[in-house]
Amino acid sequence: MAQQSLDALIDRDIQSLVATYKVLHAAPELSHHEQKTAAFFASQLRTFGYVVTEGFGKYENPAFTSYGIVAVLKNGPGPTVLIRTELDALPVNEKTGLPYASTVKSKNDAGEEVSVMHACGHDIHMTSMLGTARVLSELKQQWSGTLMIIGQPAEEVVDGARAMLRDSLYEKFARPDFAIALHDSSELEAGKVGYTPGYALASSTSVDVKIRGVGGHGARPETTKDPVVMAAEIVLALQTIASRERSPVDPVVVTVGSIHGGSKHNIIPDEVNLQISVRTYKEDVRLKILASIERIAKGIAMAAGVPEELAPIVKVSGNQVTPATYNNPQLTERLASAFKKTLGEDNVVLVPPAMVSEDFGAFSMQQSIPSTMFWLGAVDPAKVKQSRETGTVLPSLHSALFAPAPEPTLRTGIKAMSAAVLELMKK
Numbered sequence: 001m002a003q004q005s006l007d008a009l010i011d012r013d014i015q016s017l018v019a020t021y022k023v024l025h026a027a028p029e030l031s032h033h034e035q036k037t038a039a040f041f042a043s044q045l046r047t048f049g050y051v052v053t054e055g056f057g058k059y060e061n062p063a064f065t066s067y068g069i070v071a072v073l074k075n076g077p078g079p080t081v082l083i084r085t086e087l088d089a090l091p092v093n094e095k096t097g098l099p100y101a102s103t104v105k106s107k108n109d110a111g112e113e114v115s116v117m118h119a120c121g122h123d124i125h126m127t128s129m130l131g132t133a134r135v136l137s138e139l140k141q142q143w144s145g146t147l148m149i150i151g152q153p154a155e156e157v158v159d160g161a162r163a164m165l166r167d168s169l170y171e172k173f174a175r176p177d178f179a180i181a182l183h184d185s186s187e188l189e190a191g192k193v194g195y196t197p198g199y200a201l202a203s204s205t206s207v208d209v210k211i212r213g214v215g216g217h218g219a220r221p222e223t224t225k226d227p228v229v230m231a232a233e234i235v236l237a238l239q240t241i242a243s244r245e246r247s248p249v250d251p252v253v254v255t256v257g258s259i260h261g262g263s264k265h266n267i268i269p270d271e272v273n274l275q276i277s278v279r280t281y282k283e284d285v286r287l288k289i290l291a292s293i294e295r296i297a298k299g300i301a302m303a304a305g306v307p308e309e310l311a312p313i314v315k316v317s318g319n320q321v322t323p324a325t326y327n328n329p330q331l332t333e334r335l336a337s338a339f340k341k342t343l344g345e346d347n348v349v350l351v352p353p354a355m356v357s358e359d360f361g362a363f364s365m366q367q368s369i370p371s372t373m374f375w376l377g378a379v380d381p382a383k384v385k386q387s388r389e390t391g392t393v394l395p396s397l398h399s400a401l402f403a404p405a406p407e408p409t410l411r412t413g414i415k416a417m418s419a420a421v422l423e424l425m426k427k
Ligand SMILES: [Zn+2]
Pocket: 120, 156, 397, 398
């Protein structure tokens, strides 16, 4: 009975939701700039009877305005369940060629004009959330408790969740008993969902290293301390953190994503700058890696004869940092069983953990609130089959070619998220 009415409601709404998805897809907004997206999302939720607060969140940088949304539907006694969608898009120039492809260009935080695309599928998440919000507002007789929908800005730069918590989200509304999110998958077929109990996504920390030397003529290296050679040694030595300092069964990533220094063939520069991304699951491991980076950089500079006062400067970013996403195993297994009942055994698959990052983990308050994020298959099943047969790689999230199959993805997203909430709040 419950299943039937859920399916019937989704059937009724799906065409208009696909249209909503296409509108959102064609009008992406960058992190910190989600003004119109948030206003639209809020107005839709209001029409479904939710009490909506707009402009929620406080960034560390006071120049940014938060467009966070909190929508609450109180429905009798019972648990408070937080469900979250992101609102932001990415600086990517869409190349899907779809009729509803984005042609939007807008200014980023640095004032540069960039192309914008929903290349991470946050438009799928918002539309699924709207579908779920409406369905649950109409199935109120089947559940009891408080539903708290979060429209989170600035996920892609990982400061949106923190900004909302910093604005006392849980004190001003309610501290949830559970927190749930979904993320579309560029590998799973539309119609399926994936789950990962335990650590699912890594923490991410950005680190800048300024290697300082003593510059001079390229033909007179004996008068210099060459930061280019030091940088080369440091980049290679950093590889030993993962391979020699950490346990092989506790994954870490140390990637040097950017290296810049020098201006000309025959000049030894004064400095070289590295930008490093650190990924781990555990907080103590993260801190050890940050210490290793500093030790290695300083040690190599010292070995090269760089004086103490010119030792490398290692700066750990205070805002480009996000905790790991830990999926509470009990909650995750409970929801996986609910998904199996709703979607069928074959459509619910165990997915291995990954080292990409998300700021959803922040909502769990250091894992004190049971939370889980599940994967929502978003790829046309025919394309998945073809890629398996031919060994070709499908466009990943953040790719200019990422193109979810809207209808089956949205259907499954709404069904799965509604089933999750009903499981936790059923009467
Ligand atoms: Zn993303």
